[in-house]
Amino acid sequence: MKPSILLVEDESALLELLRYNMEAEGFEVRASQDGEEALVLVQERVPDLIVLDWMLPSVSGLEICRQLRRKPDTRNVPVILLTARGEEADRVRGFESGADDYVTKPFSPAELMARIRAVLRRSRPALAGESLTYADVVMDLMAHRVTRGGVEIHLGPTEFRLLRHFVENPGRVFSREQILDAVWGRDIYIELRTVDVHIRRLRKALNLDGGADLIRTVRSAGYAIDTQQALQRRAS
Ligand code: CA
Numbered sequence: 001m002k003p004s005i006l007l008v009e010d011e012s013a014l015l016e017l018l019r020y021n022m023e024a025e026g027f028e029v030r031a032s033q034d035g036e037e038a039l040v041l042v043q044e045r046v047p048d049l050i051v052l053d054w055m056l057p058s059v060s061g062l063e064i065c066r067q068l069r070r071k072p073d074t075r076n077v078p079v080i081l082l083t084a085r086g087e088e089a090d091r092v093r094g095f096e097s098g099a100d101d102y103v104t105k106p107f108s109p110a111e112l113m114a115r116i117r118a119v120l121r122r123s124r125p126a127l128a129g130e131s132l133t134y135a136d137v138v139m140d141l142m143a144h145r146v147t148r149g150g151v152e153i154h155l156g157p158t159e160f161r162l163l164r165h166f167v168e169n170p171g172r173v174f175s176r177e178q179i180l181d182a183v184w185g186r187d188i189y190i191e192l193r194t195v196d197v198h199i200r201r202l203r204k205a206l207n208l209d210g211g212a213d214l215i216r217t218v219r220s221a222g223y224a225i226d227t228q229q230a231l232q233r234r235a236s
Helices: 012-024 035-044 061-070 088-096 109-123 157-168 176-184 192-206 227-235
Strands: 004-008 028-032 049-053 079-083 101-104 131-134 137-140 145-148 151-153 215-218 222-225
Touching: 004 012, 004 035, 012 028, 012 109, 028 035, 035 049, 035 061, 049 061, 049 109, 061 079, 061 088, 079 088, 079 109, 088 101, 101 109, 131 157, 137 157, 157 176, 157 192, 157 222, 176 192, 176 222, 192 215
Parallel strands: 004 028, 004 049, 049 079, 079 101
Antiparallel strands: 131 137, 137 145, 145 151, 215 222
16 A cells, blocks of 8 residues: 655645655655645544645644644654744744654755655654655555556566566666576576567556656666666657
C-alpha cells in the first residue's frame, strides 16, 4: 500500500507542484487549501504524514498541529510545517506546536521530498524502505508496482527484476552476461539475445508516454540506466 500524505497549502500553484512531486514519488495524496477542511480530512482517515502550511485561511497550521497532538489517534502523525517565516522564534513555536520538521519557503520540491522521506524513515521505517526511486520512476517493491511520472507502468516479472537491478546501480554499465547473472541467476542457460528481448520490452513499457529513454545502450558493452544520457539526447 502506498504511504498517504495529507497536503494542506492554500497557494494553488504550490499545492499542485507539490502534489505532482509527491505522486511521482509514489505517495497517495489528499489535498486541501483550508485549515478546517484539513481537520475533517484527518478525521475521515488518518494519513501517514501531513505537510502543513503555517498561514492558512480559517485555522492556522500551528493550531491544526496543536489540535492533532491533543487527540490520541492523531498524536503520532508526523507533521512537516511549511512557512515563509524563517526567524528563530517562529521555528521554536513551530516545534512547540508539535511539528516534526520545518521547511522555510522558498524551497525546492526535491528538498521537501528528502525531508518527507527522512521523517517517514524515523516514524514509519516499514513504509520508507518499500520503494526505490530513479528520476521519475518509482518502484514499489512490496506491491510490485512501478510508476513513471505518477503513471502506472505494467511490467512482467523479468522486466521488474531488470529495472530493479538498474535502479539499484544507477549509471553503471552491465554486460549482457552480468545482466543474465544478476537477473536470471547463474547456472541457467539462456541465450544472450534473450537479454536484448527483455530490455526492449522494459524500454517500451517505460517510454510508453514518450518520456526520455532512460535505458542507455552502450555499443559492444551492454546496458545502463542513465538520465544524463537521456537528457542530453533529448536536448541535442
Ligand atoms: Ca499560506
